[in-house]
Amino acid sequence: MNHTALSYPFLRHEFLQALEDSGSACDASGWYPVHLSLQRDSDTDANLTESKMTEPDAKNAEATEIEIAAEKSAALMPLYLKDHSMGEYVFDHAWANAYHQNGLEYYPKLVTSIPFTPSTGPRVRSEQPLSQDECTQFVDEVLSVAEDTGASSWHFLFPSAEHRQLFNDPRLLQRSGVQYHWHNRDYQQFDDFLATMNSRKRKMVRKERADVAAQGIRVSIEMGADISPDLWSLFYQLYERTYAKRNGSRGYLTEEFFTQIAQTMPEQIAMAVAWLNDQPIACALYFFDHETLYGRYWGSVGEFSYLHFELCYYTGIEFAISRGIKRYDAGAQGEHKIVRGFEPIETHSLHWIKHPGFRDAIARFLVEEKGGIARHIEQANRMLPYRKADQ
Structure with a gap:
């Protein structure tokens, strides 16, 4: 059993369902759910389906109740079609502006994340461990949805270390960020x-x-x-x-x-x-x-x-x-946390960019950004309040 994915509160059926039922993450708020569900028909076969989208054009699809991997043999990956970048905490507004300045449409885009929740964790809910082949299936299916919906990109935000490795696909660019966590x-x-x-x-x-x-x-x-x-x-x-x-x-x-x-x-x-x-x-x-x-x-x-x-x-x-x-994740940002014992940690996201030219430009930017993040973490570590022997 994938205990971490099942205990992680933000991937629970109840949490995701409440986001939609309450109108917090729904079409009207710019978070149109097109979640992907993987059904394992046998020990060797797996089929991916879209649990919310019944037409190729998600904007014209009739919304139905989420099926958050209720079956023991299923895996569920949240996926949203978005027409803005709010509530994500991995900022790509500059990318959207660059598209606009060049006469291109950045929206809609696809996002795999927990809406309004910048907390690292699993991004697929499954009682059975995911295989590399199944993760590749998920990527393939997301790109198929992107083609059907005209999405410019897909953004896989704040994955756990395990899921970042499983989704380490050559089609995806890796991005780094920083948060401050307390360790017990x-x-x-x-x-x-x-x-x-x-x-x-x-x-x-x-x-x-x-x-x-x-x-x-x-x-x-x-x-x-x-x-x-x-x-x-x-x-x-x-x-x-x-x-x-x-x-x-x-x-x-x-x-x-x-x-x-x-x-x-x-x-x-x-x-x-x-x-x-x-x-x-x-x-x-x-x-x-x-x-x-x-x-x-x-x-x-x-x-x-x-x-x-x-x-x-x-x-x-x-x-x-x-x-x-063992760990206290007190939310995004807040460098004042450092002097109170919260240590800098590197966060991650993965990005698929359809346009080849912009993909290359963003890839170069991410290399420079990662260097800046590394320097910031090094500087923040020097500001920690711990005695030398306890660091």
Whole structure:
């Protein structure tokens, strides 16, 4: 059994279904699902089918309910036809602009990713390990869909190391990025983690946590099944407030999405809640599996010193330590994570570009970009707060 692919929360049927049912990832939002399902008819035969697309032109296809590999013999790869590049976190806007400037259409394009979720993980859900031949079948079928739909490209975002190797096809270009993850080195409590930091940064973390407490704020962890409807309602209000404050827009996800996952997959959800005078004032939402904690969304009713760091970093670290979770992925970007113990890691994506000239130009760009990413990771590692012996 491919345990990682089945436990990874964002590839679960319940998560992907909620994205579509809620109108968060659907045709109207520019994420038209054309998921591919591989059916193993026998030990040696495998057939690929499109679980959402019944016509060659996906834009004219009638949407049907997702079949997220319900059968034990099936594998499911999410695939979306898109007319924009929002919600991906692997930025190709410059590529789209270059196409436009040369009188070419970059959209539609195909994307294999978890919408609005820049978290590395498996990109095919299967109870049986995938073979190299099956992965090649998937690539062949995606390129067939690209031909049928007029897609300019296919983008395979944030794959796990295993799936990046299995999909290491010569037709695909490799791209690198960087995120910052915290690693649990068998700590028994938060102070064990602090003990690995140099004195100045250890004092900084303690001061930040003490300042939160000095404001009269206490923090609790609410497990998924125990999160009340009122807390979910507040969380969504704060989620929208965060987006409005950051860029003046609505959040990608609808309230119906959160309502649905609260009911269908609570066992992989936790929420850090900050309370002042017994009233909730801030929330941070986590997902988790047996090896990784994923910090996804946060919001607050106002400005409170260091509360973001407390809910989004320190409380998450404590939660991971308490459950023996090995890694904390606190989301994209955020170089301020480095001095708080989050280490730079290289992320990956794979890209098929139909136009030969643009493929060559993008390939050259990716070589230069990878060098810049490597230099950034080297510099970030020098900024880590750990004592020399603990790095």
